[in-house]
Amino acid sequence: MNMLIKGGTIVTAVDIYKGDILIEGHKIKAIGSNLVETGSEVIDARGLYIFPGGIDPHTHLDMPFGGTTTKDDFETGTKAAAFGGTTTVIDFCLTTKGIPLTDAIQAWHRKAGNKAVIDYSFHLMISEMNEEVLNELPQVIEEEGITSFKVFMAYKDVFQVNDDTLYRTLLFAKKHGALVMVHAENGDIIDYLTKDALSKGNTDPIYHALTRPPELEGEATGRAAYLCGLADSQLYVVHVTCAEAVKQITDARQRGLRVYGETCPQYLVLDQSYLELPDFEGAKYVWSPPLREKPNQQVLWDALRLGHLQTIGSDQCSFDFTGQKELGRGDFTKIPNGGPIIEDRFSILYSEGVHKGRISLHQFVNMVSTQNAKLFGLFPQKGTIAVGSDADLVLFDPDIERKISADTHHMAADYNPFEGMTVRGQPVSVISRGNFVIRDKQFVGKAGSGNFLKRKKFQQV
Numbered sequence: 001m002n003m004l005i006k007g008g009t010i011v012t013a014v015d016i017y018k019g020d021i022l023i024e025g026h027k028i029k030a031i032g033s034n035l036v037e038t039g040s041e042v043i044d045a046r047g048l049y050i051f052p053g054g055i056d057p058h059t060h061l062d063m064p065f066g067g068t069t070t071k072d073d074f075e076t077g078t079k080a081a082a083f084g085g086t087t088t089v090i091d092f093c094l095t096t097k098g099i100p101l102t103d104a105i106q107a108w109h110r111k112a113g114n115k116a117v118i119d120y121s122f123h124l125m126i127s128e129m130n131e132e133v134l135n136e137l138p139q140v141i142e143e144e145g146i147t148s149f150k151v152f153m154a155y156k157d158v159f160q161v162n163d164d165t166l167y168r169t170l171l172f173a174k175k176h177g178a179l180v181m182v183h184a185e186n187g188d189i190i191d192y193l194t195k196d197a198l199s200k201g202n203t204d205p206i207y208h209a210l211t212r213p214p215e216l217e218g219e220a221t222g223r224a225a226y227l228c229g230l231a232d233s234q235l236y237v238v239h240v241t242c243a244e245a246v247k248q249i250t251d252a253r254q255r256g257l258r259v260y261g262e263t264c265p266q267y268l269v270l271d272q273s274y275l276e277l278p279d280f281e282g283a284k285y286v287w288s289p290p291l292r293e294k295p296n297q298q299v300l301w302d303a304l305r306l307g308h309l310q311t312i313g314s315d316q317c318s319f320d321f322t323g324q325k326e327l328g329r330g331d332f333t334k335i336p337n338g339g340p341i342i343e344d345r346f347s348i349l350y351s352e353g354v355h356k357g358r359i360s361l362h363q364f365v366n367m368v369s370t371q372n373a374k375l376f377g378l379f380p381q382k383g384t385i386a387v388g389s390d391a392d393l394v395l396f397d398p399d400i401e402r403k404i405s406a407d408t409h410h411m412a413a414d415y416n417p418f419e420g421m422t423v424r425g426q427p428v429s430v431i432s433r434g435n436f437v438i439r440d441k442q443f444v445g446k447a448g449s450g451n452f453l454k455r456k457k458f459q460q461v
């Protein structure tokens with residue numbers, strides 16, 4: 001049945017107006033005032049904002065990492081994402097040296113296919129660069145529709161690659177129209193500092209932060225940006241946390257480079273002191289790069305507002321505290337890195353950003369949705385509210401106040417890093433390709449109903 005959403009306030013990255021939206025099948029058929037359509041289900045959206053569905057460009061669902069596997073898989077993770085106003089996730093597909101890339105991609109399809117409740121796509125991790133990989137990569141872009149690659153400059157002896165691999169990935173991306181994403185930290189020096197800390201008996205969670213200082217994020221970000229410039233390519237720096245990295249991205253953009261930056265809610269509202277919580281609770285706050293000293297939060301907000309950083313990802317990578325984070329008791333290097341964020345990305349940015357006057361409504365939409373669609377080849381199918389676009393919509397009540405808690409969240413992990421935080425505004429209903437996934441705060445979606453999205457090649461935005 002068609003759907004007519006009446007009387008909401010439609011907000012895109014550039015416009016705000018009261019209007020009706022007619023959905024036919026999976027698409028937006030018409031937008032206007034006083035639309036009438038017999039036979040359509042009419043949804044009353046008066047008093048609500050209607051946003052384009054959120055696009056989370058950075059998730060790790062069902063991913064083996066740190067000696068365990070993330071708690072949320074494509075079912076629990078995408079369901080929680082939908083509760084939080086996200087209708088598309090782009091997840092990182094891991095690869096292994098010597099194994100064909102298409103095997104890795106098929107494995108990721110098997111994880112997602114019967115489980116995702118919203119649409120999804122994959123970035124492909126590059127773990128080596130050689131003739132086999134170079135021969136396979138064009139097919140990844142042209143046939144698999146995967147047009148972004150992830151390179152880790154940290155996690156030595158696990159995911160880390162050398163500069164040669166990063167540079168050759170940038171060259172390939174330039175030639176074939178892909179976007180290279182980097183985890184920018186200097187893994188070699190982190191390796192030295194962590195071994196040094198452990199040898200001195202410094203094993204608590206706080207040493208995770210102290211052995212990954214911001215200089216190492218700034219250095220790696222600058223190195224990646226310079227290599228990007230040399231290759232005349234395009235670079236997206238994931239999970240930017242600190243002034244040092246923001247400066248490198250801002251400088252690179254001022255040099256005219258196609259360098260983009262993402263930050264995440266945790267870096268905007270939490271700080272390094274959380275790692276010092278007693279009873280090993282600090283392990284809940286172990287991310288790489290780590291939470292930083294508080295003044296960095298203002299730097300990140302300023303960078304978002306001024307356009308030096310462009311997007312917000314969740315870096316969803318959830319583990320239980322009990323049994324998973326606890327693997328690192330007595331050795332901080334064994335704490336699995338990451339946390340459950342996918343559900344609260346959208347609301348925290350709205351509440352801390354728009355409600356508190358740090359960013360505009362349009363900037364909010366741009367960062368949680370539109371810009372991600374543009375950078376990752378999904379626009380205008382996704383990321384906006386327009387005739388012909390997918391009917392991915394969030395009906396959002398800006399007046400609801402709620403407390404974030406693991407007791408009420410929908411992620412599988414047994415804690416929430418934002419426990420007790422009050423947020424203003426909540427998605428009340430979420431529509432994915434014309435169907436409700438969340439209706440009046442209840443899940444009404446179906447596992448496996450999400451579609452894999454083949455994406456277009458990179459275009460400068």
Ligand code: URP
Pocket residue numbers: 060183239286287288289315317337338339
């Ligand atoms: O701590 C983090 N960020 N975990 C997820 C893996 C990554 O580096 O993005």
Ligand code: ZN
Pocket residue numbers: 183238239288289
């Ligand atoms: Zn990372």
Ligand code: ZN
Pocket residue numbers: 058059060315316317
């Ligand atoms: Zn990540």
